[in-house]
Amino acid sequence: MEDFQEHIFNHRRPLLLKNVDIGDCKEKWTVEYLAEVLGPNQVKVHVCPVGNMSFITKNFTYKTLEFKDFIKRAAAEVHSEWFLCENESYYLRSIGSDKRGRDVADINKQFPRIAKDVRFPQLFEDKDFFSSVIRIGSRGVQIWTHYDVMDNMLIQVSGEKRVALFSPEDTHYLYLSGDKSQVLDIDNPDTTAFPEFVKATRYETLLTPGDVLFIPALWHHNTVARVFGVGLNVFWKNLPHEMYDKTDVYGNKDPLPASKALSDVNKAIQSLNVLPKTYRNFYIQRAIAALEDAKLS
Numbered sequence: 274m275e276d277f278q279e280h281i282f283n284h285r286r287p288l289l290l291k292n293v294d295i296g297d298c299k300e301k302w303t304v305e306y307l308a309e310v311l312g313p314n315q316v317k318v319h320v321c322p323v324g325n326m327s328f329i330t331k332n333f334t335y336k337t338l339e340f341k342d343f344i345k346r347a348a349a350e351v352h353s354e355w356f357l358c359e360n361e362s363y364y365l366r367s368i369g370s371d372k373r374g375r376d377v378a379d380i381n382k383q384f385p386r387i388a389k390d391v392r393f394p395q396l397f398e399d400k401d402f403f404s405s406v407i408r409i410g411s412r413g414v415q416i417w418t419h420y421d422v423m424d425n426m427l428i429q430v431s432g433e434k435r436v437a438l439f440s441p442e443d444t445h446y447l448y449l450s451g452d453k454s455q456v457l458d459i460d461n462p463d464t465t466a467f468p469e470f471v472k473a474t475r476y477e478t479l480l481t482p483g484d485v486l487f488i489p490a491l492w493h494h495n496t497v498a499r500v501f502g503v504g505l506n507v508f509w510k511n512l513p514h515e516m517y518d519k520t521d522v523y524g525n526k527d528p529l530p531a532s533k534a535l536s537d538v539n540k541a542i543q544s545l546n547v548l549p550k551t552y553r554n555f556y557i558q559r560a561i562a563a564l565e566d567a568k569l570s
């Protein structure tokens with residue numbers, strides 16, 4: 274923990290821990306075992322005709338299934354029962370128990386029968402815990418590039434997952450829409466629409482069972498499941514707790530001072546909109562200069 278704090282955490286750098294003792298889950302969490310112990314639990318899952326889920330074309334839908342049916346389908350390539358097509362992809366990101374979506378995912382609460390099977394490295398203090406999220410996906414499921422506002426450890430229990438990371442310093446090259454990058458195909462980017470994307474430095478790794486990846490808050494990440502796999506992640510707070518949005522259950526709402534600043538920028542844009550173009554652009558340059566000057570090195 275001391276080494277982690279000094280060399281990684283304080284520098285806000287990612288870290289890959291290989292072959293960590295993550296507990297019995299690594300051996301125990303087979304499809305059959307999970308189907309048996311979690312069988313009738315209802316889960317809401319993403320269903321998509323292809324692996325690459327797109328928030329722009331919204332090519333996926335949400336369906337509720339019993340856990341045992343979900344996991345059997347997710348582990349198979351072709352389905353006898355399906356919603357969209359016989360080789361559709363499935364993805365579970367576990368959520369809280371509250372029907373109105375007001376609480377966070379916590380495997381101790383939603384999946385108490387398997388929670389004790391996981392051990393995770395002590396990288397943070399218990400008081401800073403935010404959520405623990407089960408993530409299970411079909412082969413080929415790709416989660417679009419996005420950032421979260423909590424520190425994160427992504428734990429691979431079974432299967433293999435390619436993870437691409439981009440530094441917060443390269444945000445400008447990622448063409449964000451909210452917390453997500455509009456560059457959906459990071460391997461074959463549309464360079465006409467996103468010419469600056471090639472300037473972003475990409476860090477990449479392949480997670481295998483027992484690997485734990487520390488993803489600092491604001492680091493953009495994109496994952497592709499190479500095969501069907503089970504994992505989970507733990508989010509925790511780094512900032513003083515009062516800075517986080519209390520209504521955030523996913524760990525992706527901007528900290529309160531930051532979301533106020535972004536909404537102030539939008540107000541500034543609206544104020545400038547009443548001016549003729551040359552004046553507007555002149556004052557936009559002055560505003561940009563003020564923001565640039567405010568950056569700390």
Ligand SMILES: O=C(O)CCC(=O)C(=O)O
Nearest residue numbers: 408416421425427496506
């Ligand atoms: O690989 C996944 O399932 C997505 C992981 C992720 O976005 C996260 O842990 O924040």
Ligand SMILES: [Fe+2]
Nearest residue numbers: 419420421494
């Ligand atoms: Fe994420």
